[in-house]
Amino acid sequence: MADKRDYYEILGVSKTATESEIKSAFRKKAKECHPDLNPGDKAKEAQFKELNEAAEILSDPDKRAKYDQFGHAAFDPSMGGQDPFAGGGFGGFGDFGDILGQMFGGGFGGFGGGQTRNGPIPGDDLRYNLTITFEEAAFGAEKEITIPREETCETCHGTGAKPGTEPVTCKTCNGTGQVRTQQSTILGSFTSTRPCTACHGTGKIISDPCSDCRGAGRVRKNLKKKVKIPAGIDNGQSLCLRGMGSAGHRGGPNGDLYVTISVRPHRQFVRKGFDLYLEIPISYTTAALGGSLTVPTLKESVKYQVPAGTQTGSTFRLRDQGIQRLNANGKGDLLVTVNIEVPKHLNDEQKKLLEQFAETLGESAEGRSSKKSSFGRGSNGKK
Ligand SMILES: [Zn+2]
Ligand SMILES: [Zn+2]
Structure with a gap:
């Protein structure tokens, strides 16, 4: 992941920035590039993702210390570090959820671990194992890979509705994706909300589904992609191809594609x-x-x-x-x-020369010749 930018640089803070400086820098920048405010802008989406990652690492004193010491390698899965997104994702780190909650009035879906189902959802990250030769690893190479992934359906442009039709707002929940129920009890009435079952929480009903994707809005396709292998890559290292993973839902960003390299051993080196x-x-x-x-x-x-x-x-x-x-x-x-x-086989002349050589070293020829050898004369020449 050599193309990764420095986390401090992404947030525009100094290496000695305090936690509150980091948070305020994140808040300011997140406002500029949040996908909800820039629908369909892939560059902003990528920027937002990058920003999240930087904030996640730098706001955690442990992770920040690791990053300061090892750089990105501390979190590169191929280097044996920890994947920052393993377990929990963005919803897990307290304060930032709150910040975004304040900013976007609580309706922060998709990046927050899927509390609401009608917000953008990022596409899945994909993994691919690529085996290359020892020489390809040493000198670099370009390899074409084919990998199945979910892509936005071209027929319906991801809406899931048959071309010419549009998903309609769910009447059961009026498009909110949630239904409120009121229960009267002796203690008073309680209101509770739960996801709308009519639209599965999406707020939209597709009455006439697209025939190509059967209403899913996404189709499985084989991606053919040329992957540039940098010279010097080693067995077990991964390349990250940003945005080459599966398509996101409802304007969510694409996932990433991780290509893990296996290098065949060399017969000599x-x-x-x-x-x-x-x-x-x-x-x-x-x-x-x-x-x-x-x-x-x-x-x-x-x-x-x-x-x-x-x-x-x-x-x-x-x-x-x-x-x-x-x-x-x-x-x-x-x-x-x-x-x-x-040498395993010597001719008579070579033997003679070697014996002469041995004599110059003061070694005795006795005991060396196999013909003369017998038990009891065990020594292999004295020094
Ligand atoms: Zn479709
Ligand atoms: Zn509904």
Whole structure:
């Protein structure tokens, strides 16, 4: 979620703003872009959503502290943080519901957790799992995905009524979506309200439903979408495509689409962060004498000079031969671990030369030759 704006910037407050400053900034800005006051304005809807999110995080001292420390990553589900909208949504945080209640006379539907059914309701967020290759993650890619989602019915433009007809105001509740009942008891009369059953709380009756969506106002369609995968993305990270989720109801904003990336492992390289790890064999002589080593990278092979006396298991760091840093400049490194290969089959001449070499080290040839070996002469050469 690298395209996310800074929460303080969204609210137009400083990093040291007090809680009441944050609330008053939110109140002022929410008035400008509230969807109820700007019906059909997608940009304002998105702005309002962004504003809600910023206010939710910054008005909660715990969440604010996390945000100050980790930024958006603290709440990015792919980073193992907490989804700010998991559990409750906007209705859950006390004060803001009140603020909006005052502002809009209590009829704050949709964003408030659905107390009223005839306000705008945001569309569902969608999730999609996309598997890509190791190279696609390293270099970036563009992939087309197909995902079923609810879209506004084009035939009726979301009203649910057959073209040429319109939903009519419910007579039972006079369009309020609620019915009041009065009960007389010994203690006096009580008035209670409950959702209207005739219109299911919507306030409208569709007498002639649209044949394409059967009155729902939305239809299920397959969305084909090209997704740009940024270079450096890693397994388990998500991309958020704002407004690409299901269509909202009654002018509510679209949900978002979260694309979670699975990266196939590479047959040679192992990735940790932006660094690559590789193990390659090296001959005994190259290790002992030093020499040029051909090291594969993700793009092409490079030469690396190993020093004389290289031990098995040694690791060399090749700077900037790793993976492009996600949304940043520079690359990680390539860490090459060399393993000395001991030859399995030697011809007579090679054996002879190695034995001569061993003698120069003061090692005895005794006990090495398999033909001469017998029990009781257990030592494998002394040092
Ligand atoms: Zn329709
Ligand atoms: Zn009704």
